[in-house]
Amino acid sequence: QVQLQESGPGLVKPSETLSLTCSVSGGSISTYYWSWMRQPPGKGLEWIGYIFYSGSTNYNPSLKSRVTISLDTSKNQFSLKLSSVTAADTAVYYCARAVSTSGWFNYWGQGTLVTVSS
Amino acid sequence: QSVLTQPPSVSGAPGQRVTISCTGSSSNIGASYDVHWYQQLPGTAPKLLIYGNDNRPSGVPDRFSGSKSGTSASLAITGLQAEDEADYYCQSYDSSLSGHVVFGGGTKLTVL
Numbered sequence: 001q002v003q004l005q006e007s008g009p010g011l012v013k014p015s016e017t018l019s020l021t022c023s024v025s026g027g028s029i030s031t032y033y034w035s036w037m038r039q040p041p042g043k044g045l046e047w048i049g050y051i052f053y054s055g056s057t058n059y060n061p062s063l064k065s066r067v068t069i070s071l072d073t074s075k076n077q078f079s080l081k082l083s084s085v086t087a088a089d090t091a092v093y094y095c096a097r098a099v100s101t102s103g104w105f106n107y108w109g110q111g112t113l114v115t116v117s118s
Numbered sequence: 119q120s121v122l123t124q125p126p127s128v129s130g131a132p133g134q135r136v137t138i139s140c141t142g143s144s145s146n147i148g149a150s151y152d153v154h155w156y157q158q159l160p161g162t163a164p165k166l167l168i169y170g171n172d173n174r175p176s177g178v179p180d181r182f183s184g185s186k187s188g189t190s191a192s193l194a195i196t197g198l199q200a201e202d203e204a205d206y207y208c209q210s211y212d213s214s215l216s217g218h219v220v221f222g223g224g225t226k227l228t229v230l
Contacts, residue, residue, distance in 0.1 A: 044207065045224070
């Protein structure tokens, strides 16, 4: 059974860079599309972007200028960096696996809350 | 403002049938991209409920069904149970701006 687990700081200062890692177990990261989503408190889901095992990426147009998603196949992990954060970036961040660019997310991490505050 | 539009809330009594709509446009649902549905219980990660418009993953009860027509999709839940009370999200793909994944704003289902 594939399992995903997010890790990273729970508190980030405004203007700094948010960094999270998703560790994948029970399956290889060398296939499928690996995504990040987020959910501000009390609000809906927002797709941040994905990375394909080949290294190609696609990002949400509204976040594209601040987002970088990378892959570390040796550790079976992928990572998210979101720069110049503000309070509006406070959210639960989820990593997930999709079967294709337009496909469904069949495996999700439990989510990690990141708060942006000084 | 979400690209896919869902009603903020729906409700129904135990045993009843409810539907949740998901309205898109010609660049997403209307462009023949599939619609997927997720159930999110309080404090938990979303769980895949329907994929590819009308397919249920293993373990999802057949009380849940999905459909798609034109620029809209629907999730139907029959025989409503207390444990169905949750938030429901639709998801698709939009071909604008080089293509990207889009979610609906979510619908809160209350079991009366």
